[in-house]
Amino acid sequence: MGAEAEDTHADGAPDTRAVGSGGRPRRVSMADVARVAGVSPQTVSRVSNGYPGVVESTRDRVLTAMRELGYRPNSAARALKSGRFRMIGVILFTLSTTGNMRTLDAIATSAAREGYAITLIPVAVPTQDSVRGAFTRLGELAVDAVVAIMEVHLLDAATVSLPPGAPVVVVDSKAGDRYSVVDTDQAEGARQAVQHLLDLGHRTVWHVAGPEDSFAAQGRADGWRTTLKGSGREVPPVLHGDWSAESGYEMGLRVAAERDCTAVFVANDQMALGVQRALHEQGRAVPRDVSIVGFDDIPEAGSYMPPLTTVHQDFDEVGRRCVASALRQVQTDSHERGTTLVPTWLVVRNSTAPPSDDPLRGS
Amino acid sequence: MGAEAEDTHADGAPDTRAVGSGGRPRRVSMADVARVAGVSPQTVSRVSNGYPGVVESTRDRVLTAMRELGYRPNSAARALKSGRFRMIGVILFTLSTTGNMRTLDAIATSAAREGYAITLIPVAVPTQDSVRGAFTRLGELAVDAVVAIMEVHLLDAATVSLPPGAPVVVVDSKAGDRYSVVDTDQAEGARQAVQHLLDLGHRTVWHVAGPEDSFAAQGRADGWRTTLKGSGREVPPVLHGDWSAESGYEMGLRVAAERDCTAVFVANDQMALGVQRALHEQGRAVPRDVSIVGFDDIPEAGSYMPPLTTVHQDFDEVGRRCVASALRQVQTDSHERGTTLVPTWLVVRNSTAPPSDDPLRGS
DNA sequence: CACCTCGATGTTTACGTAACCATCGCTCGT
DNA sequence: ACGAGCGATGGTTACGTAAACATCGAGGTG
Numbered sequence: 001m002g003a004e005a006e007d008t009h010a011d012g013a014p015d016t017r018a019v020g021s022g023g024r025p026r027r028v029s030m031a032d033v034a035r036v037a038g039v040s041p042q043t044v045s046r047v048s049n050g051y052p053g054v055v056e057s058t059r060d061r062v063l064t065a066m067r068e069l070g071y072r073p074n075s076a077a078r079a080l081k082s083g084r085f086r087m088i089g090v091i092l093f094t095l096s097t098t099g100n101m102r103t104l105d106a107i108a109t110s111a112a113r114e115g116y117a118i119t120l121i122p123v124a125v126p127t128q129d130s131v132r133g134a135f136t137r138l139g140e141l142a143v144d145a146v147v148a149i150m151e152v153h154l155l156d157a158a159t160v161s162l163p164p165g166a167p168v169v170v171v172d173s174k175a176g177d178r179y180s181v182v183d184t185d186q187a188e189g190a191r192q193a194v195q196h197l198l199d200l201g202h203r204t205v206w207h208v209a210g211p212e213d214s215f216a217a218q219g220r221a222d223g224w225r226t227t228l229k230g231s232g233r234e235v236p237p238v239l240h241g242d243w244s245a246e247s248g249y250e251m252g253l254r255v256a257a258e259r260d261c262t263a264v265f266v267a268n269d270q271m272a273l274g275v276q277r278a279l280h281e282q283g284r285a286v287p288r289d290v291s292i293v294g295f296d297d298i299p300e301a302g303s304y305m306p307p308l309t310t311v312h313q314d315f316d317e318v319g320r321r322c323v324a325s326a327l328r329q330v331q332t333d334s335h336e337r338g339t340t341l342v343p344t345w346l347v348v349r350n351s352t353a354p355p356s357d358d359p360l361r362g363s
Numbered sequence: 364m365g366a367e368a369e370d371t372h373a374d375g376a377p378d379t380r381a382v383g384s385g386g387r388p389r390r391v392s393m394a395d396v397a398r399v400a401g402v403s404p405q406t407v408s409r410v411s412n413g414y415p416g417v418v419e420s421t422r423d424r425v426l427t428a429m430r431e432l433g434y435r436p437n438s439a440a441r442a443l444k445s446g447r448f449r450m451i452g453v454i455l456f457t458l459s460t461t462g463n464m465r466t467l468d469a470i471a472t473s474a475a476r477e478g479y480a481i482t483l484i485p486v487a488v489p490t491q492d493s494v495r496g497a498f499t500r501l502g503e504l505a506v507d508a509v510v511a512i513m514e515v516h517l518l519d520a521a522t523v524s525l526p527p528g529a530p531v532v533v534v535d536s537k538a539g540d541r542y543s544v545v546d547t548d549q550a551e552g553a554r555q556a557v558q559h560l561l562d563l564g565h566r567t568v569w570h571v572a573g574p575e576d577s578f579a580a581q582g583r584a585d586g587w588r589t590t591l592k593g594s595g596r597e598v599p600p601v602l603h604g605d606w607s608a609e610s611g612y613e614m615g616l617r618v619a620a621e622r623d624c625t626a627v628f629v630a631n632d633q634m635a636l637g638v639q640r641a642l643h644e645q646g647r648a649v650p651r652d653v654s655i656v657g658f659d660d661i662p663e664a665g666s667y668m669p670p671l672t673t674v675h676q677d678f679d680e681v682g683r684r685c686v687a688s689a690l691r692q693v694q695t696d697s698h699e700r701g702t703t704l705v706p707t708w709l710v711v712r713n714s715t716a717p718p719s720d721d722p723l724r725g726s
Numbered sequence: 727c728a729c730c731t732c733g734a735t736g737t738t739t740a741c742g743t744a745a746c747c748a749t750c751g752c753t754c755g756t
Numbered sequence: 757a758c759g760a761g762c763g764a765t766g767g768t769t770a771c772g773t774a775a776a777c778a779t780c781g782a783g784g785t786g
Contacts, residue, residue, distance in 0.1 A: 029742055040766045045744055053764060070527065075505040076442035077742035080771050085439070085505075087482070095468035096662075105458035108483050117504065118483040119450070120471050141480065142438040142448075142505070164433065245666035274666045299459075303608035303637045305668055392772055403736045408774055416734060440772035443741050 028069045037065035048073055079142060088326055089143035089166075091121035093150060097243055098270065098298055099216070099313070100149050103171055106319020107147055114327055119143055145326035147171065151215050152178070167329030167336070169322045173215050176339030180325045182318055186216055189311040189344035190223025193265045193293040196309070196346055201354045202263035202291065204233040208251040208275060210267040211242050220267045220295060236261070243267075245274040252278025255290070262290055262355040269294040269301045272308055276351070280305075287353035297347050307349035317342045391432045400428035411436055442505060451689055452506035452529075454484035456513060460606055461633065461661055462579070462676070463512050466534055469682020470510055477690055482506055508689035510534065514578050515541070530692030530699070532685045536578050539702030543688045545681055549579055552674040552707035553586025556628045556656040559672070559709055564717045565626035565654065567596040571614040571638060573630045574605050583630045583658060599624070606630075608637040615641025618653070625653055625718040632657040632664045635671055639714070643668075650716035660710050670712035680705045 030048070034041040039062060046054050047062040054062075065071075079085045088111050092100050108118045121141060145167040148155045152175040170179045197205045207224045210217025221238055228235050239254055241247035248271030255264055256279050266272040272294035276286055284290050286306060294301060294310035301308040321340050329336055393411070397404040402425060409417050410425040417425075428434070442448045451474050455463050471481045484504060508530040511518045515538040533542045560568045570587045573580025584601055591598050602617055604610035611634030618627055619642050629635040635657035639649055647653050649669060657664060657673035664671040684703050692699050 027742090030744095031742080041742090042744075042767080043765060045742095046765090049744085055764065058764080072526070074443070074742050076439050076448070077771090078744080079439035079505075080437070080443050080741090080773090081743045081745080083771085095464060095471070101458060101464050108458070120481040120483070142442075163435070245663040249666055270663055270666075273663055277666050277668050280668055300608040300633055300636055300663075303612055303633075303640050305640050305643055307640075390772090393774095394772080404772090405737080405774075406735060408772095409735090412774085418734065421734080437772050440741090441774080443743090443771090444773045444775080446741085 027074065028071045029074070030071075032069055033062065033065045033071050036069060037062045084330070085142045085144050086116050087119055087143045088116050088323065089119045089121045089141050089146045091123060091146055091148045091150070091155070093123055093154070098268070098296060099172075099315070102313075102315040103149055103318055103322075106316045107322055108319075109316075110320045110323040114323065116144075116323070116327070121146070144330045145169070147322050147326060148173075151213065154213075167326055167334075169326045169329075171318060171322060174339070176337060178337065180329070180336040181339040182321045182325060183219075183339070183341060184216070184313045184315075184318060185341035185343055186219025187223035187226065188341070189295060189313070190220040190265065191227045192344060192346045193295065193311050194224050194227040196348070197263040197265065197291055197293060197352065198227075198231055198233070200263075200291065200352060203355070204228060204236060205263045205265050206236045206239070206255055206258070206261050208239045208241055208248060208255070208264060208266040208271055210240070210271075212240055214243075217267055220265075224265055241267070241271045241274075243270060245270045245277075247271060248274025249278045251275060253282065255279065256282035256284050263292075263352075264290060265293050265295075267295050269296045269298045269304075269308060269310055272301075272310070272351075273304060276304060276308075287351050288356050291352040291355075293346075293352060301347075302349060304351070306351050309349045309352040310347055311344050312347050313344055314342050390437065391434045392437070393434075395432055396425065396428045396434045399432060400425045447693070448505045448507050449478060450480050450482055450506045451686065452482045452484045452504050452509045454486060454509055454511045454513070454518070456486050456517070461631070461659060462535075462678070465676075465678040466512055466681055466685075469679045470685055471682075472679075473683045473686040477686065479507075479686070479690070484509070507693045508532070510685050510689060511536075514576065517576075530689055530697075532689045532692075534681060534685060537702070539700060541700065543692070543699040544702040545684045545688060546582075546702065546704060547579070547676045547681060548704035548706055549582025550586035550589065551704070552658060552676070553583040553628065554590045555707060555709040556658065556674050557587050557590040559711070560626040560628065560654055560656060560715065561590075561594055561596070563626075563654065563715060566718075567591060567599060568626045568628050569599045569602070569618055569621070569624050571602045571604055571611060571618070571627060571629040571634055573603070573634075575603055577606075580630055583628075587628055604630070604634045604637075606633060608633045608640075610634060611637025612641045614638060616645065618642065619645035619647050626655075626715075627653060628656050628658075630658050632659045632661045632667075632671060632673055635664075635673070635714075636667060639667060639671075650714050651719050654715040654718075656709075656715060664710075665712060667714070669714050672712045672715040673710055674707050675710050676707055677705050 030041045030044045033044045037044065039058060043054060043058065044062055047059050090104055090107055092104070095101050095104065111118055119141065141163060143163060143166060147169045149171045150173065152170055152173040155170065168179045170181045171183055173181060175181060194205050205224065205228060207221060209221045225235055239251040241251050248266065251271065252275035255261055255275060264275060266275050272292055275292060279286055279290050286292055292308065294308045297310045297312035301310050321342065325336055393404045393407045396407045400407065402421060406417060406421065407425055410422050451470070453467055453470055455467070458464050458467065474481055482504060504526060506526060506529060510532045512534045513536065515533060515536040518533065531542045533544045534546055536544060536546070538544060557568050568587065568591060570584060572584045588598055602614040604614050611629065614634065615638035618624055618638060627638060629638050635655055638655060642649055642653050649655055655671065657671045658676070660673045660675035664673050684705065688699055
């Protein structure tokens with residue numbers, strides 16, 4: 001429906017308003033609909049918002065008039081009056097990491113189900129109009145709530161100033177004492193990965209971590225360390241990558257040089273790909289010589305060579321809970337704190353096996 | 364800056380307005396700033412928008428008052444008055460394909476540079492308030508322009524009704540006769556891939572395509588077919604995947620069964636990963652027995668085993684041109700048509716080589 | 727020296743909506 | 757039968773901003 005009013009040029013009947021050069025047609029307003037339907041603008045408002053207290057016949061008349069005129073509510077006016085935008089802002093540094101992207105996707109889907117749209121809040125992008133000496137336009141973000149996918153201290157330092165009073169939900173951070181925090185249970189995920197390798201009989205497990213300033217990376221490294229210590233195992237030095245496959249390759253070379261190493265837990269699947277390649281190039285077979293467990297369970301993980309055993313992150317659930325918390329705060333005009341952890345689970349594929357008795361390996 | 368006014372509760376001086384339960388503090392408006400600065404609201408407006416015609420001393424006084432009160436422009440009121448939202452809507456079905464995601468990222472970055480934010484327009488998501496018999500809230504999208512990342516016929520069929528009169532830019536589609544279309548030069552990219560393989564001495568090139576309803580997939584398949592025919596080569600049957608590595612694996616098994624096949628052009632890098640694995644499992648070495656060229660040049664492509672030769676898509680440039688066209692239309696209140704193609708280039712890595720003289724392969 | 731011009735600033739108004747309150751007409755209870 | 761009560765609808769107003777127009781004062785020109 002609505003197609004017949006979609007294109008004012010294509011329709012048989014020419015638009016009644018001036019469409020001439022530059023003079024925009026001035027959108028159909030409630031008053032127009034009210035006039036055609038023979039009711040007051042207020043009744044149109046009630047119908048438009050689905051409020052009760054409008055008799056069926058009147059409602060039909062209004063809806064017909066709306067269709068006829070191609071009426072569309074003016075969200076600016078509505079927002080001005082109601083103070084609500086039906087919009088959630090998502091603030092992040094980059095879309096180019098799988099985790100951010102999938103979290104965003106989940107948030108958008110979940111929000112849409114509640115009738116909320118998503119605005120991307122760009123960060124640290126120098127705007128051109130700064131030269132005009134005016135306040136930055138990006139400060140006026142028309143959002144009812146904000147979901148930040150970043151470490152809290154980065155959020156604090158960010159150049160955006162959040163709308164005061166707007167609820168904030170944070171992903172990928174601690175600080176549950178200040179905001180509502182939703183996150184994957186990084187430590188538990190790491191534990192699942194490490195325990196799986198220990199159960200297979202590996203003496204210890206190496207770790208290729210993400211960048212040091214990432215809270216997710218820290219959480220996974222902590223979980224790895226804690227699990228090893230809890231089992232009384234030796235804790236090898238941490239190797240830090242930057243989430244990229246390329247950095248995984250570099251760390252993989254380091255791992256390959258450690259002839260003792262029979263098992264590696266890699267903090268994300270992209271780096272795991274690089275580790276696999278490095279091991280392969282160095283003649284160390286996966287999983288015969290070295291077992292690998294990744295993190296994320298990206299769609300491609302099942303197509304690695306060999307298919308990657310990895311910790312599955314439930315991004316959809318993270319998104320759902322973010323939106324749920326944000327909207328709860330918006331609707332009750334309250335402020336939530338505390339941390340919600342979303343469970344992970346291990347997906348066992350072919351990159352892990354018991355350690356072999358390879359005579360090459362010393363001691 | 365702004366931190367001192369960020370939290371009305373924390374400050375020493377209690378807010379002069381009622382902050383009680385539910386009664387929100389009513390934001391600082393231009394009138395408030397004007398009163399404090401001792402000027403008219405209009406002058407505040409001029410300063411806020413960076414308009415000329417305000418003397419330096421007055422401007423300073425206003426800016427000081429703004430800072431003092433923690434003033435933030437009300438975008439709803441601004442949009443209501445000006446009719447502009449400084450917002451671009453991006454409409455797409457899913458974020459879960461690399462191409463969509465990277466295009467979105469590029470658009471967001473490019474838009475931010477111009478002071479525009481991005482709203483994600485979800486498609487075909489059933490909303491809860493449909494039960495209320497009201498118009499869907501998602502129809503009121505507050506955007507000045509729309510970028511659609513999808514085939515045009517899908518856009519037409521989509522459940523969203525675009526704001527009438529708003530400029531539309533389309534990616535991944537033909538229909539330059541109706542809209543402004545920006546896209547990667549799929550055919551040329553395919554040509555580069557196929558020509559590279561032919562130049563290496565391969566007799567012909569097989570093709571693992573994307574889904575049939577994708578315009579990008581069609582464009583790449585057409586480019587492949589045209590290049591082969593142009594060189595008088597045999598055109599093998601097209602194999603269709605769905606962009607996923609898993610589907611690439613399935614098609615890879617089919618390719619591996621074709622003992623004649625020495626070269627494959629795969630329509631994206633994820634599927635190429637699957638093809639690699641299938642060939643590997645079937646004992647056909649890459650690139651010795653079969654050469655592979657992918658499409659996209661995702662960051663992981665260099666970490667495949669072997670590193671993948673692929674066609675690089677310049678997503679950033681696509682995003683830039685989308686935003687440029689959209690904003691040009693917004694600012695001049697015009698309607699652009701025509702197609703802009705963004706060049707691709709071949710990135711040669713290790714998955715391609717001249718065909719070997721493997722005796723297994725018949726004549 | 728009166729007048730004109732132009733730059734700086736103020737005043738008025740309308741943008742489209744929804745909350746609030748008023749009004750109107752009907753039904754139900756006694 | 758008549759008023760209370762209630763459901764349906766209308767009238768008024770304010771949300772915060774920016775365009776259009778008005779005003780005011782200073783400096784230049786004849």
